[in-house]
Amino acid sequence: DAKTTQPTSMDCAEGRAANLPCNHSTISGNEYVYWYRQIHSQGPQYIIHGLKNNETNEMASLIITEDRKSSTLILPHATLRDTAVYYCIVRAYGGATNKLIFGTGTLLAVQP
Amino acid sequence: GAGVSQSPSNKVTEKGKDVELRCDPISGHTALYWYRQSLGQGLEFLIYFQGNSAPDKSGLPSDRFSAERTGGSVSTLTIQRTQQEDSAVYLCASSLARGADNEKLFFGSGTQLSVL
Numbered sequence: 001d002a003k004t005t006q007p008t009s010m011d012c013a014e015g016r017a018a019n020l021p022c023n024h025s026t027i028s029g030n031e032y033v034y035w036y037r038q039i040h041s042q043g044p045q046y047i048i049h050g051l052k053n054n055e056t057n058e059m060a061s062l063i064i065t066e067d068r069k070s071s072t073l074i075l076p077h078a079t080l081r082d083t084a085v086y087y088c089i090v091r092a093y094g095g096a097t098n099k100l101i102f103g104t105g106t107l108l109a110v111q112p
Numbered sequence: 113g114a115g116v117s118q119s120p121s122n123k124v125t126e127k128g129k130d131v132e133l134r135c136d137p138i139s140g141h142t143a144l145y146w147y148r149q150s151l152g153q154g155l156e157f158l159i160y161f162q163g164n165s166a167p168d169k170s171g172l173p174s175d176r177f178s179a180e181r182t183g184g185s186v187s188t189l190t191i192q193r194t195q196q197e198d199s200a201v202y203l204c205a206s207s208l209a210r211g212a213d214n215e216k217l218f219f220g221s222g223t224q225l226s227v228l
Contacts, residue, residue, distance in 0.1 A: 036217075043116075043203050043219025044155065091215075099145065099168055100217060102155040 004088045009107040012082075018075040020106050022088030025069040031092045033064060034100070035073045037084040044087065044102070047073065078110045114138075116220035118204050124226045125194055133189040133223045137206030144187050145205040145217065146179055155203065161187065162209060194227045201225070 005023040012018040024033065034049040048055055048062045050071075055062045061074040075082055087105040117136040125131050137144050146158040157171040161181045172178070176194075181187040191198055201224050205217040 032215075034215075038155075043205070043221055044217070045219070046216040049216070099157050099160045099171070101157055102147075104154050 004090055004103055006086075006088050006103065006106045008104070009109065011109050011111055012075075012078045014080060014110055014112050015077055018078040018082065018108055018110070020073040020075075020086050020088075020108060021070065022073070023070045024088070024090045027068050027090050028092065031090045033062065033068075033071050034089045034091060035060070035062065036087045036089065036102070037082075038087070038105070039081075039084040047086075078108075080110050080112060082108065083110045084108060116204055116206055116218050118202075118220035118223050120223060121221065122224045122226075124228065126228055127196060128193055130190065130192045131194055131225065133191075133202050133204075133225070135187045135189070135204030135206075135220060137185065137187070137204070138218055139185075141206035141208055141218070142184065143207045143209035143215075144181055145207075146187070146189050147203045147205070148200040149203060149222075150200040158189070158202075191225075194225075196227050199225055199227045 032049050032051050035047040036044040037047055038044040047059050048057055050062045050064055052064055052068055064071045085105040085107050087102050089100055116138055119134045123131055142163045144161040147155045149155050159172055159179045160168040176192045179189045201222040203219055203222045205219045207215055207217045
């Protein structure tokens, strides 16, 4: 599975949009981009995933560049409860291995 | 239950003792994962079960670690002769594993293992 690169930490003001970038320049054509987050002392929580089209759900939006080498997770109106570590993961479905490998992620701190 | 259930939530043991950690996945989920997370660290993959296929054990750190999944449902992670470096939160996750849209992992709250 392709490796991802994320900033170690980011700050965001409450009520503003939080834009979390992820680079995955070695992504293959059959690899999806998944985002999870982990709030302190809890298990990770699925947020969203996509292949090449932009995706939106009740939690967030995922913008994938046309060359698929990077993506951005957008939380449109960040709240204090969105403070968490956000993981960007690239994974091929149905590949030789199906394990999901978490990197170090981005610690998003939402400030009041 | 609606979610992944893990027990116990906390386990304190003495160095050298064996421990068993239990995971009840979401009903109908065919894939089950074990991860561990040491204090302040990221998630470390341990083992993955998918249906009746041979498990992917590539993440198990030593032969003191083993896991089984009986009847395609409940899983037990066993750590023999525990060491202090085994202290961590052990997380279990499950997924439907049918199509990319269903490869969302649902995590339990974890078992906090402390080896004294």
